Amino acid sequence: MSDLRALAAYVEPGIRLALPVDYAGVSMAMTGPIIARNTRDLDLVCVPTGGLQVDQLIGAGLVRSVETSAVSLGEAGGAPRFNAAVKDGIIALKDATCPAIHAGLMAAQKGSPFMPMRGLIGSDLLRHRSDWRVIDNPMADGGDPVVLIPAIKPDVTLFHAPMADRFGNVWIGRRRELAAMAYASATTLVTVERIVDENLLADEMSAAGVLPALYVTEVALAPKGAWPYGLWGEYPTDTAEILRYARAARSAEGFADYMAGSKTQMEPA
């Protein structure tokens, strides 16, 4: 068991940091502690898209590049600090498509240098990704171009989940992209709603949804830790709060005011 500040210490300048999609379990509770350390030059990997947390890290000036299939605030519209940073050329973009992000993580999970993927050929995504390769499918009689996606090996994965046990096993339910991120990463940091006493691997029903402690570097308690995002099976998204952020963050000043206000009021109303 660690606290949020101890987890934030793993997020060092220049690392590749993987973050989950808004509905999978975003550790919003860690956004403040990371920003407080002012860790710069982060290379973000959004699995497979980013939202509020990505926008806030960019707004705080911590981000060097973003590999993602999209960044948005969902119903609250475009991600204002991301959009501004793109326009101003402040962050490097590695625009992708969802299954390419998954393919890169899968390559790392398998210890393979790359994964092949259909699609992509003829898109401008491919044209702008010098790290992707096109080869002729060696299984075909000739022709049949196919794209190879290199392994994505994040230094750190960070997410929020409903529970962990005292042994460091984390219950991720059917959100298996969280496991895929951990498999691919050197370090995995998890915040949870609660810590349970029983070993989650001891029962086959709970074990089915467990990311084993083997892949988990640190676990910290953070009740309502996804807020204002919701957490599946736990609590809904606070759309009003995300809309409040979206309005505030239209300007750099509004963003700074919102974040300053969040520091004093980190908990949901």
Add this chain to the structure above:
Amino acid sequence: MSDLRALAAYVEPGIRLALPVDYAGVSMAMTGPIIARNTRDLDLVCVPTGGLQVDQLIGAGLVRSVETSAVSLGEAGGAPRFNAAVKDGIIALKDATCPAIHAGLMAAQKGSPFMPMRGLIGSDLLRHRSDWRVIDNPMADGGDPVVLIPAIKPDVTLFHAPMADRFGNVWIGRRRELAAMAYASATTLVTVERIVDENLLADEMSAAGVLPALYVTEVALAPKGAWPYGLWGEYPTDTAEILRYARAARSAEGFADYMAGSKTQMEPA
């Protein structure tokens, strides 16, 4: 809900049939009904190894080829009808290694023509597999040979699981190779210990271990359906019975006698 005979009707001559490893959930209850139909020229894919069921299908003369990382009866020793068929050249062999079987299924799951895999280079497995290819890793500066495993797309997958719900969702727990097999296959046949009333997808805890009905063609009830194998979380392996089989099946006659006896006594004692 179907009966075993209805499931057996999907196992047609010449199909590629995927079967799970002995501890994952073997539908032994279906072995008799398949043999009763005398469906020949089966191409078996063992995921990733085979045992009793594979040996019995071979002994009954139904099998044309076996792709596998191993066939054995575990503690009861070698698989007698498999070993005899190999010696006599009756079945074609596609000897593999466990992760290559998983890689082939993963390629099918992803809709990709192949998956790359480390290892294998310099082995006689690779030398005898004309369907595997070696390329120089296009992500490297030169050299770095890597093996490509083509997609394995079974016509039918068959396994046994603890439970299904009335909607066709099957609970596979942490035995996710069963899901991988179903994803890769055109048809998936499942026998279960019991059918439950509640929707297994309605609760996040049970949902985490579910193979959704989307991938399941037919479900049939078969209590103790893995016997004499055990089923995780349900009942242990009947090692005495497997030893009895191993002794009997040393000869073709002993095998025939054992199988004839099984017809009248399909249930465990």
Add this chain to the structure above:
Amino acid sequence: MLLRALKQQAGEKGPRISILGSVEHNFFTNGSAELFDCAGQGRIDAFFLGGGQIDGHANINLVGTGDYPLTPVRWPGSFGSAYLYYVVPRVILFREEHTPRALVEKVDFISTPGVSDPGVHRSGGPIALLTGKALFGFDKTKPGFTLQSIHPGHDLAEIKNATGFRFDHDERPDQTMPPDPQTLELLRGRVYDEVAETYPDFAAQMRRDIEQPLSHAS
């Protein structure tokens, strides 16, 4: 959802519908990769795809306007389009805004192309485009759009002015058939309820938009 509601009213088994982020409508259990795996396995028949810009070759731009990467207007990004558009057999494009800036001659950035060169693996692609003003079909052999019908209250001249790409059309195009009352009731009742689980604000907004003209009329 409408098809499922209609079929279930008729006592039939409806199609499966997945809404990302929904619990009730989520029958996936393998994380956010499963939708794409499922499409790769050929298990997904149809998919709806919007776009910031759509051009006459059915190329889709979900990234932004102007020169990439310094796009003055940035949209969220390409999501899964650069895969699903290739492998889902029937992709229906939609864009409520029917203007020359939305339906362009050539998109500024191809998130995913409408057609592919021969030899490129492509089992899917666009079959239609639905806007606030009209319905088009897509012929990949030309490649190009053909006007199928115009929604009530609009005419061919207006469609031509509002569309940035050239398209084929009859001299006197059909009018789009409005939904019958039973269908409309399902759409505004059960389907909204189901959408509201994942997109509560969107569903509430739609309800307000519909109720306003109705109350004006009464």
Add this chain to the structure above:
Amino acid sequence: MLLRALKQQAGEKGPRISILGSVEHNFFTNGSAELFDCAGQGRIDAFFLGGGQIDGHANINLVGTGDYPLTPVRWPGSFGSAYLYYVVPRVILFREEHTPRALVEKVDFISTPGVSDPGVHRSGGPIALLTGKALFGFDKTKPGFTLQSIHPGHDLAEIKNATGFRFDHDERPDQTMPPDPQTLELLRGRVYDEVAETYPDFAAQMRRDIEQPLSHAS
């Protein structure tokens, strides 16, 4: 298991051990592929590998004797060896039977090779070979085995006769150190109990083998 039992007796956290097919010792939740993924990620430090035949270059044959595929003696197959042997840093080979038919000059079938050509990705491989008679180390640069120690009751001449491949050795090789009483107690108590969960017959057989000479001695 012994290391874990020893460390836990000393109040330390022991290593993680996975036994395939075990519930108690199964901390995997992603099916039978997870072990191999885990190895590919570099998370597995050591692995024990047996073989029907093992040769002087540490090539392993798990498939059968004679000309493949019509092997007169067929063994189960290569299992995961053709991957794990390449990527697990410390692979310890074991073969209870120390005879010229088990330890051969050249295996009939290479399930997995002991060494790889330069340029072939190989982060793992053999470090030792343990038999019923002796312990060898392996040097991949030669490549070849070096005798480390001989178990009590055997001598160098016997080892030479029983080994089908050439190996380096000191003129007067060391004797293998027998386990101390505490270690032996752990092995024959707790470790057997843990093994018995997955391999009950094997554990029972081992217990009988041990108890027999002991009862003879008493």
